[in-house]
Amino acid sequence: KRIALAHASRVFIVVTFVAFFYASFLGISIAGEDRPYIGFADVPGADLAILAACAVLGAWLGPKVGLPAPQILGPMILSGIAHLTALTDAPPPTLAVNTAQLVMGTVIGCRFAGARPREIARDMALAAAASGLMLVIALATAFAVTSLTGIHLSETFLTFSPGGLPEMSLLALSMNADIAYVATIHIVRITLVIAVAPVVFRFVRPDRNGER
Known part of the structure; x- marks a missing residue:
């Protein structure tokens, strides 16, 4: 529970900071006011069907092949294939993107369900300290x-920000950033963490006698 709460706190802090940083220093709105509005009627029916198929099949296939963040990455890969092969060149409707943002924000908030205020305050403080350090490193790297x-700072900072793959990918989509670039680097990061974490954990985990 503490691990989940710590990660939820980190994601909340990172997403909040990224939104503030982009709006205040880069003049880019996460809400997407700078993007043209694309209605469902503006996308041909065949393209909508292709995008919907990518979403449904990707969300179904993602967990089966063991992708990280499968409900995000699965549809993203299929959509990327569809666009690279010129099967479609249609962007997703704005309402669909806004709905995804709403759902993602709700999911982040729901991770705090059942936690006591003292636990949230404690983990928020720890997450703020850790996230602050990681954000400074991410910004310097960006x-x-x-x-x-020569890649724009708006993309490199998203790429190296210590947020989750789904959250950073959705932010990239909201800002018309290069989603493939952002997602690929985050996948590499996740892969490295999965590979290295067990090794580190063996050194820091207490043994049966409580010694390290």
Whole structure:
């Protein structure tokens, strides 16, 4: 429970900071006011069917093949294939994107269900300290990558921000950033964490006698 609460606190803090940073310093709204509104009627029926198929099949296949964040990454991969093969070039309707943002925000909030205020305050404080350090490192890395590659800071910072893959991918979609770039780096990060964490855990986990 504490691990889940700590991760929920981290994601909440990171998403909040990213939204504030982009709006205040980069002039980019997470809410997407700068994007043209795309209604369902603006997308041809065949393209809507393809996008819907990518969403449904991707969400079904993602868990079966063991993808991280399968309900996000599965549809993303299928949609990427559909767009790369010119099967469709349609963007998702704005209402669908806004609904996904609403659902994601609700999911983050629901992770605090059942937690006592003292637990939330404690884990929020710890998450703020840890997330603050990681955000400083992420921002420094993003500036370095931007200066070396020319990729806009709005994309590099999302890429290295210590948020979750679903949250950062959805933010990238909201800002018309390169979702494939953002998601790929986060997948690499998750893979490294999964590979390294068990090794580190063996060194820090108490043994049966309570010694480290």
